[in-house]
Amino acid sequence: MARFVERAENLARILEVHETYARDRNGARDWYAIVQLNADEESFSAKHRATTARNVIAFYLTDQENPTSIVSAIRNARENARTVRPLVSTEMWVQLNVFYNRLAAIDDRELTRGGLSRLLTEIKEGCELFTGVTEGTFYRDQAWFFYRIGRYIERADQTTRLLDSKYYVLMRDASAANVVNTGQWLALLRAASGYHAFRLLHQSDLTPWRVAAFLLFNPSFPRSVLLCLKEIDAAVSGLKSRYNLRGGNDVAEGLDQLRAILGTRSIEQVLAEGLHEFIDFIQRYLIAITDRLGAAFFGHPPVETAPWQGAELWPPYPAPEPDSLQIQTPA
Amino acid sequence: MSGFVLDEYDPGGFYCEMLRCAATAELRDRLARLPIAEFKRRAEGAEQALYRLGITFTVYSDSQAIDRILPFDAIPRVLPSAEWDLIERGVVQRVTAINLLLDDLYQHQKIFKDRVLPPDLILGNPNWRPPMCGFKVPHNAYVNICGTDIVRDDKGVFRVLEDNARTPSGVSYVIENRHMMLRSFPDLADEIGLRSVEEYGMRLVAAMREIAPAGRPDPKIVLLSPGTYNSAYFEHVFLAREMGVPLVEGRDLLVEDDRVYMRTTGGKARVDVIHRRINDDFLDPEVFRPDSALGVRGLMRAYFAGNVALANAIGTGVADDKAVYAYMPRIVRYYLGEDAILDNVETNICREPAALRYTLDNLDRLVVKPVGEAGGYGITIGPHATRAELEECRAKLVADPANYISQPCINLSVSPTLVDGAVAPRHVDLRPFAITGENTWVLPGGLTRVALRRGSLVVNSSQGGGSKDTWVLE
Numbered sequence: 049m050a051r052f053v054e055r056a057e058n059l060a061r062i063l064e065v066h067e068t069y070a071r072d073r074n075g076a077r078d079w080y081a082i083v084q085l086n087a088d089e090e091s092f093s094a095k096h097r098a099t100t101a102r103n104v105i106a107f108y109l110t111d112q113e114n115p116t117s118i119v120s121a122i123r124n125a126r127e128n129a130r131t132v133r134p135l136v137s138t139e140m141w142v143q144l145n146v147f148y149n150r151l152a153a154i155d156d157r158e159l160t161r162g163g164l165s166r167l168l169t170e171i172k173e174g175c176e177l178f179t180g181v182t183e184g185t186f187y188r189d190q191a192w193f194f195y196r197i198g199r200y201i202e203r204a205d206q207t208t209r210l211l212d213s214k215y216y217v218l219m220r221d222a223s224a225a226n227v228v229n230t231g232q233w234l235a236l237l238r239a240a241s242g243y244h245a246f247r248l249l250h251q252s253d254l255t256p257w258r259v260a261a262f263l264l265f266n267p268s269f270p271r272s273v274l275l276c277l278k279e280i281d282a283a284v285s286g287l288k289s290r291y292n293l294r295g296g297n298d299v300a301e302g303l304d305q306l307r308a309i310l311g312t313r314s315i316e317q318v319l320a321e322g323l324h325e326f327i328d329f330i331q332r333y334l335i336a337i338t339d340r341l342g343a344a345f346f347g348h349p350p351v352e353t354a355p356w357q358g359a360e361l362w363p364p365y366p367a368p369e370p371d372s373l374q375i376q377t378p379a
Numbered sequence: 380m381s382g383f384v385l386d387e388y389d390p391g392g393f394y395c396e397m398l399r400c401a402a403t404a405e406l407r408d409r410l411a412r413l414p415i416a417e418f419k420r421r422a423e424g425a426e427q428a429l430y431r432l433g434i435t436f437t438v439y440s441d442s443q444a445i446d447r448i449l450p451f452d453a454i455p456r457v458l459p460s461a462e463w464d465l466i467e468r469g470v471v472q473r474v475t476a477i478n479l480l481l482d483d484l485y486q487h488q489k490i491f492k493d494r495v496l497p498p499d500l501i502l503g504n505p506n507w508r509p510p511m512c513g514f515k516v517p518h519n520a521y522v523n524i525c526g527t528d529i530v531r532d533d534k535g536v537f538r539v540l541e542d543n544a545r546t547p548s549g550v551s552y553v554i555e556n557r558h559m560m561l562r563s564f565p566d567l568a569d570e571i572g573l574r575s576v577e578e579y580g581m582r583l584v585a586a587m588r589e590i591a592p593a594g595r596p597d598p599k600i601v602l603l604s605p606g607t608y609n610s611a612y613f614e615h616v617f618l619a620r621e622m623g624v625p626l627v628e629g630r631d632l633l634v635e636d637d638r639v640y641m642r643t644t645g646g647k648a649r650v651d652v653i654h655r656r657i658n659d660d661f662l663d664p665e666v667f668r669p670d671s672a673l674g675v676r677g678l679m680r681a682y683f684a685g686n687v688a689l690a691n692a693i694g695t696g697v698a699d700d701k702a703v704y705a706y707m708p709r710i711v712r713y714y715l716g717e718d719a720i721l722d723n724v725e726t727n728i729c730r731e732p733a734a735l736r737y738t739l740d741n742l743d744r745l746v747v748k749p750v751g752e753a754g755g756y757g758i759t760i761g762p763h764a765t766r767a768e769l770e771e772c773r774a775k776l777v778a779d780p781a782n783y784i785s786q787p788c789i790n791l792s793v794s795p796t797l798v799d800g801a802v803a804p805r806h807v808d809l810r811p812f813a814i815t816g817e818n819t820w821v822l823p824g825g826l827t828r829v830a831l832r833r834g835s836l837v838v839n840s841s842q843g844g845g846s847k848d849t850w851v852l853e
Contacts, residue, residue, distance in 0.1 A: 069561065071568075077565075161564070161565055161566040162564060162565070163421075163424070164565075165563065165565075231577055244620050247620065247622070247623030248623040251622060253581075254581060
């Protein structure tokens, strides 16, 4: 439930920023980038022949058959909420219900240029409203902790995807520092709602690697990977200490390792070793964490060997000493 | 309602920014295919969004304070690259000359000795700041932020109407208008080669760092605002956020041992550069108006000790005075040895007897402006004035001629504008913003203000003006 709402919110934000800001020097917008961002090349091309703005927007907003569309995400969130209806508050249920019905009834005319930005803002606010209602009404028992874990795993995953989507541009710009397309990077920050937070930190120099460092390592930005991991960790610990649920021990170990790796890597190291590989590495950890949680608490069969169990640790990231949990930010 | 945006549009005899410009062909095409009903709906959405975002300014009239949005017109004003190049070079030249003038006035006053400028025009000016004499500012950059008001006459010639060298406002609208435009009309801007306005905050911070006191490698910058009651408070918040610097009021700062500090939850923090949006005379009650509650006691001591930089510097108001304006072409030639790239509007300085006589004789054809006022207040536009208004103006001129200049009435260029459900020609001006640290950089575009009342030439926001997004094309 939490993951689906988080996903819908991120997608709405990405679409809105794409609609408004993400233009190249000539003002063109590459809608296919969104398809790539979500790794939907196959399913998209099965339905649409051309990558027009209209097709991409319909695919991600109103397409009930596309599992990665916003309407699917909210439908799934609502289905989840129905399954655990006795656990969630009435306010949460009502909000999701109303929200889904609104999305299911989106008129095609709302998708036309000019109305789209308003619709996406409304969707973003709907998701934020759900988050707020949950914060204010959800009973703080085990379910609350699982809710938070889901939300932050999804958020961390979305942030890494967003960054990964700009990977090629980043590598190109890093080697030829004079051709940085500032607009694209500002758009990336806006898509993560991090524009003004980033400004507070770096007032005059917007370099691609600073943006990458901010999204990965910033300890205070609510969508940075590091902060998300901290929240997941806190929730897993909460399950253990308050409810004596020790099934999360395995996950906690993996989280510790990933946090330590993030905490000790400088952005220069990451760039030198390959940002894409680093992101891929984080995503594999996140998938494994989800997998293990499912196995530990919900009886799902584990499908993968967790990376921290040593089978296949990506070479450049040996687990650091536990006491070296320090955040390095480039000077 | 049927039809498309430009169907009914007729600029009459005026120079039209849209129709007379070859570079707008693509945009004209798109507008010509956009049904006016849809255009209106989207434009209304944009105005609602401005309210939601709280992008408002406050108008004070009698006892009431009313929050208004600056009305936003969704048909952009386009400047092709060649025209922009001219404006950019002209603005840089003008800002350079103004900074050289200020440096000379506060150091050597050679320009008086060479009889290019009458000394009493400066020395008797209410904005002349004697404490600045002999004080050098970094890079001779007195005017770090300049807004140059430019109009276009009926031949299409750009002319500078006014320099704003104190605390020019409006840049927040330039950027917010662009966001609004791209949100509501993304299709109009697609692949049209529009130059971005995103860089402003970063450029401003970079300039502030360049003027920071020596030996402060990581200078602390703040934006000093008069506070929430100021009509431009929205802009102050906007700029502080774009720059990533704290927004402070006078009471948040204190001066100890000629150093400026900001009060923070963790104690005092040293401040190195202040982008101030408070006029000189309110800045420091020790030196200027003793009754000012907005300023910081001792700030001038810190400034003159070289421990803090102010942007803009103190005393820039003498350079944007409407009387000094008349001398600008000569000032440019004097300091730079070249002709002004952008012409002035021909100006009669009423302190000079011949000019006063000419003005009085041609009152019904001239625009008469008081030299000390801002915001379009106190202006008499001869051709539009009633007999009674002309007589009132005549009496004021005779009583205090030195307070006035007069200029021929310029038929400002027009731009198609949505008014009362139809697209009609309305007069526009342009205020580009220039940032100066070590060098001068001009934000591509600037604020296009539009006089929404039919036939009106006054574009000021306090006088019923609106604004448009300004598109500089690659």
